[in-house]
Amino acid sequence: MTERMLTVGILGATGAVGQRFVALLANHPWFRIGAVMASERSVGKVYGDAVQWHLPAVPGAAVREMCVTPCTPDGREGLDFVFSGLPAEEAVEIEPLFAARGIPVVSNTRSHRMDPRVPLVIPEVNAGHLAIIPDPSRTGDRQGFIVTNPNCATSALALALDPIHRRLGVRKVMVVTAQAVSGAGFPGLSVMSILDNAIPYISGEEPKLETEPCKIFGCIHHDQIMVSDMVISAACTRVAVRDGHLMHVSVELNQLASRDEIIACWDDYISDIHGLGLPSQPERSVEYLDVPDRPQPLLDRDRGQGMTVTVGRLRECAVLQWKFAVLGHNTIRGAAGGAILLAELLTVRGWFPRS
Numbered sequence: 001m002t003e004r005m006l007t008v009g010i011l012g013a014t015g016a017v018g019q020r021f022v023a024l025l026a027n028h029p030w031f032r033i034g035a036v037m038a039s040e041r042s043v044g045k046v047y048g049d050a051v052q053w054h055l056p057a058v059p060g061a062a063v064r065e066m067c068v069t070p071c072t073p074d075g076r077e078g079l080d081f082v083f084s085g086l087p088a089e090e091a092v093e094i095e096p097l098f099a100a101r102g103i104p105v106v107s108n109t110r111s112h113r114m115d116p117r118v119p120l121v122i123p124e125v126n127a128g129h130l131a132i133i134p135d136p137s138r139t140g141d142r143q144g145f146i147v148t149n150p151n152c153a154t155s156a157l158a159l160a161l162d163p164i165h166r167r168l169g170v171r172k173v174m175v176v177t178a179q180a181v182s183g184a185g186f187p188g189l190s191v192m193s194i195l196d197n198a199i200p201y202i203s204g205e206e207p208k209l210e211t212e213p214c215k216i217f218g219c220i221h222h223d224q225i226m227v228s229d230m231v232i233s234a235a236c237t238r239v240a241v242r243d244g245h246l247m248h249v250s251v252e253l254n255q256l257a258s259r260d261e262i263i264a265c266w267d268d269y270i271s272d273i274h275g276l277g278l279p280s281q282p283e284r285s286v287e288y289l290d291v292p293d294r295p296q297p298l299l300d301r302d303r304g305q306g307m308t309v310t311v312g313r314l315r316e317c318a319v320l321q322w323k324f325a326v327l328g329h330n331t332i333r334g335a336a337g338g339a340i341l342l343a344e345l346l347t348v349r350g351w352f353p354r355s
């Protein structure tokens with residue numbers, strides 16, 4: 001049977017994350033863009049005029065000439081699902097409107113991430129949490145639902161922790177981040193605020209980094225996600241880097257382990273999507289680099305087309321047990337790329353049927 005392309009909408013298509021969606025979906029083998037939606041500022045303009053494009057590859061003519069429409073589910077029967085790159089304040093109301101009309105939402109925003117009835121998923125780490133969404137083969141109907149992917153820093157942190165957590169159990173985590181300016185959206189911080197500077201505060205970021213991994217490493221109980229008892233302390237800093245969040249992580253494990261055993265966790269990692277061959281799945285989701293001065297944002301953020309999280313500098317920690325550095329591309333692995341991989345998983349698991 002021929003498999004059809006799925007038609008997707010993008011909520012917040014003109015923003016930093018929205019532009020990544022447009023770029024990453026340009027030649028996607030399963031998904032094609034059917035609607036670009038944004039604020040009143042952009043509605044009625046063609047996408048090419050509404051967007052202040054800032055990525056290397058320019059969008060194709062079909063998307064450039066598409067009219068930007070409002071973020072409402074009215075008249076969206078042709079969409080199979082939507083990706084959301086909306087600000088949280090807007091997403092909290094807009095995303096449920098789509099879900100209520102039977103249009104699933106794959107969201108990047110924090111609004112529904114910690115709702116125990118909404119899966120918060122990194123496909124490699126906790127694909128099993130999708131089981132709390134109503135099973136399409138059981139209901140037979142087109143179901144609206146919201147699934148979320150984590151905050152950009154959480155995506156990299158949880159992927160770096162997962163291989164160790166599976167084998168050795170991670171009990172406590174301390175993390176200090178150096179986060180890129182693109183994490184603040186577009187146009188983001190003014191040059192005067194960030195050039196030659198580092199800002200030891202990112203509004204709302206530390207609570208996300210301290211709670212989201214606990215939900216990701218949690219378990220299902222009565223169709224809800226129960227958070228794990230992992231304890232995390234986070235300190236978040238904005239630095240003058242364009243893309244790529246770097247972080248220093250210290251961990252206490254449930255078991256004693258040698259340096260070689262911990263590196264083997266990353267080298268031998270078999271994730272929840274091992275062997276599925278999803279189009280956005282990198283060859284290595286996590287890669288340990290045994291080089292003293294890596295990972296670096298400039299050199300390592302594009303590893304695996306921005307989908308590989310790079311780990312390095314594993315050494316003993318005098319306070320907890322081990323410490324290491326982690327780097328992830330915030331708008332690819334930590335946002336649009338992660339959401340597209342999640343939608344691909346939903347497709348192969350039957351929630352977005354292609355036949």
Ligand code: NAP
Binds near residue numbers: 012071085086087110
């Ligand atoms: P952004 O650059 O500020 O883009 C926001 C988008 O939402 C724009 O398309 C904007 O449209 C639209 N929008 C704003 N107000 C709206 C309204 N009232 N109604 C409808 N649309 C509206 O933000 P971003 O960095 O892309 O982030 C988007 C979401 O992803 C946020 O929730 C953020 O926390 C999350 N996130 C961001 C990153 C990152 O690295 N940047 C990573 C992970 C998650 P106009 O252009 O028309 O104003």
